[in-house]
Amino acid sequence: MTNSANIEQAFQLACEQYESLGVDVKAALDTLRRVAISVHCWQGDDVAGFEGDDGALGNGLAVTGNYPGRARTPGELRSDLELAYSLIPGKHRLNLHALYGEFDGPVDRDEIGVDHFQGWIDWSNSQGVSLDFNPSYFSHTKASDGFTLAHADSGIRQFWIDHGIACRKIAAAMGRAQGNACVNNFWVPDGYKDTPANRKAPRERLAASLDAIFAEALSPSETLDAVECKLFGIGSESYVVGSHEFYMGYAISRNKVLCLDAGHFHPTEVISDKISSALMYVPELLLHVSRGVRWDSDHVVTYSDELQAIMQEIVRGDYLDRVHIGLDFFDASINRVAAWTIGTRNALKALLAALLEPTEKLQQLEREGDFTARLARMEEQKTMPLGAIWNHYCQSSGVPVGAEWLEKVQQYEHQVMSKRSDVSAAV
Numbered sequence: 001m002t003n004s005a006n007i008e009q010a011f012q013l014a015c016e017q018y019e020s021l022g023v024d025v026k027a028a029l030d031t032l033r034r035v036a037i038s039v040h041c042w043q044g045d046d047v048a049g050f051e052g053d054d055g056a057l058g059n060g061l062a063v064t065g066n067y068p069g070r071a072r073t074p075g076e077l078r079s080d081l082e083l084a085y086s087l088i089p090g091k092h093r094l095n096l097h098a099l100y101g102e103f104d105g106p107v108d109r110d111e112i113g114v115d116h117f118q119g120w121i122d123w124s125n126s127q128g129v130s131l132d133f134n135p136s137y138f139s140h141t142k143a144s145d146g147f148t149l150a151h152a153d154s155g156i157r158q159f160w161i162d163h164g165i166a167c168r169k170i171a172a173a174m175g176r177a178q179g180n181a182c183v184n185n186f187w188v189p190d191g192y193k194d195t196p197a198n199r200k201a202p203r204e205r206l207a208a209s210l211d212a213i214f215a216e217a218l219s220p221s222e223t224l225d226a227v228e229c230k231l232f233g234i235g236s237e238s239y240v241v242g243s244h245e246f247y248m249g250y251a252i253s254r255n256k257v258l259c260l261d262a263g264h265f266h267p268t269e270v271i272s273d274k275i276s277s278a279l280m281y282v283p284e285l286l287l288h289v290s291r292g293v294r295w296d297s298d299h300v301v302t303y304s305d306e307l308q309a310i311m312q313e314i315v316r317g318d319y320l321d322r323v324h325i326g327l328d329f330f331d332a333s334i335n336r337v338a339a340w341t342i343g344t345r346n347a348l349k350a351l352l353a354a355l356l357e358p359t360e361k362l363q364q365l366e367r368e369g370d371f372t373a374r375l376a377r378m379e380e381q382k383t384m385p386l387g388a389i390w391n392h393y394c395q396s397s398g399v400p401v402g403a404e405w406l407e408k409v410q411q412y413e414h415q416v417m418s419k420r421s422d423v424s425a426a427v
């Protein structure tokens, strides 16, 4: 049933079903086509980066798995990304971390500049893939005790402040080059393994450091600053300086973009329920769409209830212009191009499902107090022929339909990724 005539026939039948509910399928697809997901570079190489050290990950982040073939150079990462983008319908963005610069020799984090990212800017231009950015506050000797911007030592704090300032300049240059704002997201691991005696002082230091980084006003048409909270990390189980309350207050009081990572809250706490509250008080949100599993916050995004709820909230609240959708997962136990493809296609599929809801009808039933009909219609919606619309969208976007994309990844793995030796052998 994957030949193109069958796909179109199934699409026509599905359109009739959706349209009988008052859903405008063409409008839904036009909207979906305009949404650019920010695909995270770090799934491609297990968050190792290109700083020329051994790429050992640390400071609250861990990648598990040893699937062969991770990207070891910027060229390999770009090639892997190009394959992933060719399997995902629509035009998307790339979210780069500062440790992915191209460095001739050792360049410390407080010294990085636009030159180190010119290769990425050129690539972005040639591919039509806009960039987002992140300072890297981990995997560094000056973060080895788990503190950076909230460090008690003013010299270490200043080093990381300078890193943040350098990253804002790079993000602004990216935004200028691509003609749209580069979202620059700040996440710091700072926290304590065990019960702190003073929860207040590190938070005061973090706020002061962030204020120093953001002191210079940069054009929002070039770059937007985002801040990301976390409940706990490996080694910061008892206390994280940048908690949800800390950053919610910080973003509101400084007019910053608030980043909500789906894996950064209590296991039963969901970010879908936070979107409409946060957007009452902050101008914009950045989402790190991820999937928490027990203690780990970064599994590949699947078509889960929470993924669907996140996309429903964005659509039902009419927030597409105020929410930047990014991804954040890193799984080294499966093919990494497949991980990107699965996670991004799922995010888009869930967004399509939300766009195909009879939102106005559901909200009208709710206003009228008809909760029986609201529940009945929401449940019926779950078995509407989403797959037929999705297949048409993939086919008309020139990307593989169904699991056909997997063959392309397997072929690439056989021809390219499997020939990569271990990182230590790469220069």
Ligand SMILES: C[C@H](O)[C@H](O)[C@@H](O)C(=O)CO
Pocket (backbone or CB within 6 Å): 042, 047, 061, 097, 134, 187, 228, 230, 261, 288, 297, 328
């Ligand atoms: C590598 C990312 O910046 C990182 O995952 C951060 O966004 C995060 O979620 C940390 O847990």
Ligand SMILES: [Mn+2]
Pocket (backbone or CB within 6 Å): 187, 228, 261, 288, 328
């Ligand atoms: Mn994140």
